[in-house]
Amino acid sequence: MSDKKVYNIGIIGYGGMGSYHPELAKGVEEVKFVGSYDIKEERQKLACERGLKTYDSLDDLLADEIIDIVLIATPNDVHKEIAIKAMEAGKHVVCxxxxxxxxxxxxxxxxxxxxxxxxxxxxxxxxxDEDFLTIKKIYDEKMLGEVFAIESRVHGSRGIPGDWRQEKEHGGGMVLDWGVHILDQALLMVNEKVKKVYATLTHVTNQLVDDGFRAELTFESGLKYILEVGTSNFITLPRWYMLGNNGTAIIENWGMDARVVCARGKSEEDIVPVRTAAGLTKTMAPRRDDTISETVVPLVHGNIKEFYKNVAAYLSGKEEIIVKLPQVMRVMKLMEAIFESAEKQQVVDFE
Amino acid sequence: MSDKKVYNIGIIGYGGMGSYHPELAKGVEEVKFVGSYDIKEERQKLACERGLKTYDSLDDLLADEIIDIVLIATPNDVHKEIAIKAMEAGKHVVCxxxxxxxxxxxxxxxxxxxxxxxxxxxxxxxxxDEDFLTIKKIYDEKMLGEVFAIESRVHGSRGIPGDWRQEKEHGGGMVLDWGVHILDQALLMVNEKVKKVYATLTHVTNQLVDDGFRAELTFESGLKYILEVGTSNFITLPRWYMLGNNGTAIIENWGMDARVVCARGKSEEDIVPVRTAAGLTKTMAPRRDDTISETVVPLVHGNIKEFYKNVAAYLSGKEEIIVKLPQVMRVMKLMEAIFESAEKQQVVDFE
Structure with a gap:
C-alpha cells in the first residue's frame, strides 16, 4: 500500500485489449498508462506513436521503477508466468x-x-455491463417474486476470432473467453452455493477449442441458471431471460431496457384457447391483458471507470478491492467443472 | 380389417378433448361419431343435445354392435383398462x-x-401442427447446413389446468401432457438414436406433478435437442430455434412463418465491434447485411383430417397406420427417462 496520488501503469501485450485499457481508464486521474511492451514490432510502434514509452523486453519494463502496476493483456497461457514475475519484481498486477x-x-x-x-x-x-446491472436489480428487488430460472445468453455468428483464441495451448475457446464473464455475473447475482453443473460444448467451426457451450448450474435453493455462448447463431435469442413465480423479465439485447410482465389477479375463466392447425390448447393460451401488468425497467447505468478508480483506492488503503481473488477462483473452478461435465457427459457435483 | 365405407365411433369421456374430436374429424366421410359415454351427467346431456346416442355405462357402449371404434378421452390413468376392455369387446381403439x-x-x-x-x-x-411441419421442412431440406441444435419450447403462464391434470394419480403433469407431443415431434424429425437424456422438472405452481420441464436429448450424431415446457412464462421464448453450421431458423410463435438467416461469404474484415457500457466485443458483433441472406419460409400447411382418414384407410387395408405403436413406445420410454434423470439429477443413457 502507498498513498501515491497517481499510479503508473505499464502494459504487457499491446493487442486489442491491451491498447483498449487506456481508453477504458480515460478520465481516471489516479492512474496513468506510461509504458508498453509487446512481442510484435508493429504494436510497439503503435504504442510509441500513442505516447507510451516502449521497452525492449518484459524484464526492462519490470526493471523500470516508475512503473507501479503492470497490466497483463497477453494470450491467456502466459498470464501466470508474467504475473508472478511482475509481483516478484515489486509490481502490482492487473490481469x-x-x-x-x-x-x-x-x-x-x-x-x-x-x-x-x-x-x-x-x-x-x-x-x-448495464444489461447485467439491470437484470440484477430485477433479481435483487424481487420484482418477479421468487426467481426459479435465469437464462444468460451471448450469441454471435462469426465463430471464434481468428487469433490465439482459436488455439488450445494459448487458452482459447469460448468457455474461457466469454464463459468467464457470464459465470462471474451468475455468482455475483445469486448468493448461494452451486450444487450441480451440467454442460456441453460445441465445435461447429473449430475442433481444437470449444466455440460455444451450454451450462446449467443448480443452486442450493433449486434455482436453475442456464448459461449459453454461441458463435454460430445467425439469429440471436435474448441476452437475459428470468422467470419468477409471479412474472418474467427479458432483456433482448445489449443496450436495451428490460421488459417485465407480472401476474395480477387470477380470474381467468374466459380463457380463449390457442387454436393451431392440429389442435387447441388452453394451457398455453396467452393471458388476458387485464390479468397481467407490463413494465419497462430502464437500463441501470454502469461506469467501467470504477475499475481503475477502485484499484487506485485499494492501493491507497481507501477501499476494498472489488474483484476479489476468491471470487475469481470460484469462477475458475466452475469453468473446470464445465469442462469436466462436458467430457464425462455427466452432471458434476460442485459445492 | 374390413372394407366398410363408414366407421362408427363411440366416445368414452366427453370432456374438452372428447367433445372436440367430432369437430376435428368434420368432413371426414369415412368416420362418424355416433355415441358417447361420460361419468358426468352434464356431459351426457351435452352429448345428447349434440345428437350423440348416450349410454348408461362403458359396458353398454362396448356391447353396441354399431360401434366400430372407441375413442378414449378420459384421464390418462384409465386409458389402459378401457382400451384393453374395448379391444377385447371387438372394438378398434383411438386413444x-x-x-x-x-x-x-x-x-x-x-x-x-x-x-x-x-x-x-x-x-x-x-x-x-404447421409450426412443426415448417421447421421439419427446414431440417429435411438442410437449409441450414448441418444442424447441431434444435430447441422446441412451449410456454404459457397459467400453470396447469385446474382439473385432473394437476393430479399425479390421474397421470397429470406437463411431461405427460405436452412433453408427449414435443418428444414425438423430436423423434419424427431426427432419424437417429437418442444416446443421452438430461432433464429437470419445475414445481412452481404445483408440488404434486411437474408444471414444466427442460430436457436435453443427445442424438447419436451429437445433435442436441432441447425441449422445454413452461407454465409460468409470462413472456415466451420462440416456439422453435434451430442452429446449423451455415445458418439459423426461428419460428416465434404458433401460426407464424419461419425466418431463416444463413451465411454467405466470409469477408468480415471490417467488423464493427459491439460496444457495451463496460467493454467491446468483436466476437458477438452482428454480421454485415451483405454477408448474410435472410429468407422467410412460409408455414407448411397441415391437415389434421388426415388422422381419421388414415385410421379408416388402415382399417380398410388401404394404408399403413401413421401413428405407429413402436413410435409411441419410444416416446413413453423417453418420458420415463426424463423422470429418471430429473429424480437422480443425472444424465441417463437411452438407446
Missing part, C-alpha cells in the same frame, strides 16, 4: 480475464500475491 | 395422448392389440 487457464495455476498466482504483498486483480469488466 | 402413464402399461395395451387383432392408435395430433 486480463481469464486470469489463467486452471485453478492450480491461479493458486500459484495467489500464493505469489500473498508472498510479495502485491495486488493481483482481474479485469472482470462485465460486472459493469 | 388420446399420452396413451398411458408407463411403458409397462403400454406394453399390456400393445399385447391386447396383438391378441385381439384390433387397432390401437394414439391421437398424436401435433404431428400435423
Amino acid at each position: 486480463e480475464k481469464p486470469v489463467t487457464v486452471s485453478s492450480a495455476d491461479l493458486q500459484d498466482m495467489i500464493d505469489a500475491s500473498e508472498r510479495t504483498g502485491k495486488l493481483l486483480v482481474v479485469h472482470q469488466n462485465r460486472r459493469w | 388420446e395422448k399420452p396413451v398411458t402413464v408407463s411403458s409397462a402399461d403400454l406394453q399390456d395395451m400393445i399385447d391386447a392389440s396383438e391378441r385381439t387383432g384390433k387397432l390401437l392408435v394414439v391421437h398424436q395430433n401435433r404431428r400435423w
Whole structure:
C-alpha cells in the first residue's frame, strides 16, 4: 500500500485489449498508462506513436521503477508466468480475464500475491455491463417474486476470432473467453452455493477449442441458471431471460431496457384457447391483458471507470478491492467443472 | 380389417378433448361419431343435445354392435383398462395422448392389440401442427447446413389446468401432457438414436406433478435437442430455434412463418465491434447485411383430417397406420427417462 496520488501503469501485450485499457481508464486521474511492451514490432510502434514509452523486453519494463502496476493483456497461457514475475519484481498486477487457464495455476498466482504483498486483480469488466446491472436489480428487488430460472445468453455468428483464441495451448475457446464473464455475473447475482453443473460444448467451426457451450448450474435453493455462448447463431435469442413465480423479465439485447410482465389477479375463466392447425390448447393460451401488468425497467447505468478508480483506492488503503481473488477462483473452478461435465457427459457435483 | 365405407365411433369421456374430436374429424366421410359415454351427467346431456346416442355405462357402449371404434378421452390413468376392455369387446381403439402413464402399461395395451387383432392408435395430433411441419421442412431440406441444435419450447403462464391434470394419480403433469407431443415431434424429425437424456422438472405452481420441464436429448450424431415446457412464462421464448453450421431458423410463435438467416461469404474484415457500457466485443458483433441472406419460409400447411382418414384407410387395408405403436413406445420410454434423470439429477443413457 502507498498513498501515491497517481499510479503508473505499464502494459504487457499491446493487442486489442491491451491498447483498449487506456481508453477504458480515460478520465481516471489516479492512474496513468506510461509504458508498453509487446512481442510484435508493429504494436510497439503503435504504442510509441500513442505516447507510451516502449521497452525492449518484459524484464526492462519490470526493471523500470516508475512503473507501479503492470497490466497483463497477453494470450491467456502466459498470464501466470508474467504475473508472478511482475509481483516478484515489486509490481502490482492487473490481469486480463481469464486470469489463467486452471485453478492450480491461479493458486500459484495467489500464493505469489500473498508472498510479495502485491495486488493481483482481474479485469472482470462485465460486472459493469448495464444489461447485467439491470437484470440484477430485477433479481435483487424481487420484482418477479421468487426467481426459479435465469437464462444468460451471448450469441454471435462469426465463430471464434481468428487469433490465439482459436488455439488450445494459448487458452482459447469460448468457455474461457466469454464463459468467464457470464459465470462471474451468475455468482455475483445469486448468493448461494452451486450444487450441480451440467454442460456441453460445441465445435461447429473449430475442433481444437470449444466455440460455444451450454451450462446449467443448480443452486442450493433449486434455482436453475442456464448459461449459453454461441458463435454460430445467425439469429440471436435474448441476452437475459428470468422467470419468477409471479412474472418474467427479458432483456433482448445489449443496450436495451428490460421488459417485465407480472401476474395480477387470477380470474381467468374466459380463457380463449390457442387454436393451431392440429389442435387447441388452453394451457398455453396467452393471458388476458387485464390479468397481467407490463413494465419497462430502464437500463441501470454502469461506469467501467470504477475499475481503475477502485484499484487506485485499494492501493491507497481507501477501499476494498472489488474483484476479489476468491471470487475469481470460484469462477475458475466452475469453468473446470464445465469442462469436466462436458467430457464425462455427466452432471458434476460442485459445492 | 374390413372394407366398410363408414366407421362408427363411440366416445368414452366427453370432456374438452372428447367433445372436440367430432369437430376435428368434420368432413371426414369415412368416420362418424355416433355415441358417447361420460361419468358426468352434464356431459351426457351435452352429448345428447349434440345428437350423440348416450349410454348408461362403458359396458353398454362396448356391447353396441354399431360401434366400430372407441375413442378414449378420459384421464390418462384409465386409458389402459378401457382400451384393453374395448379391444377385447371387438372394438378398434383411438386413444388420446399420452396413451398411458408407463411403458409397462403400454406394453399390456400393445399385447391386447396383438391378441385381439384390433387397432390401437394414439391421437398424436401435433404431428400435423404447421409450426412443426415448417421447421421439419427446414431440417429435411438442410437449409441450414448441418444442424447441431434444435430447441422446441412451449410456454404459457397459467400453470396447469385446474382439473385432473394437476393430479399425479390421474397421470397429470406437463411431461405427460405436452412433453408427449414435443418428444414425438423430436423423434419424427431426427432419424437417429437418442444416446443421452438430461432433464429437470419445475414445481412452481404445483408440488404434486411437474408444471414444466427442460430436457436435453443427445442424438447419436451429437445433435442436441432441447425441449422445454413452461407454465409460468409470462413472456415466451420462440416456439422453435434451430442452429446449423451455415445458418439459423426461428419460428416465434404458433401460426407464424419461419425466418431463416444463413451465411454467405466470409469477408468480415471490417467488423464493427459491439460496444457495451463496460467493454467491446468483436466476437458477438452482428454480421454485415451483405454477408448474410435472410429468407422467410412460409408455414407448411397441415391437415389434421388426415388422422381419421388414415385410421379408416388402415382399417380398410388401404394404408399403413401413421401413428405407429413402436413410435409411441419410444416416446413413453423417453418420458420415463426424463423422470429418471430429473429424480437422480443425472444424465441417463437411452438407446
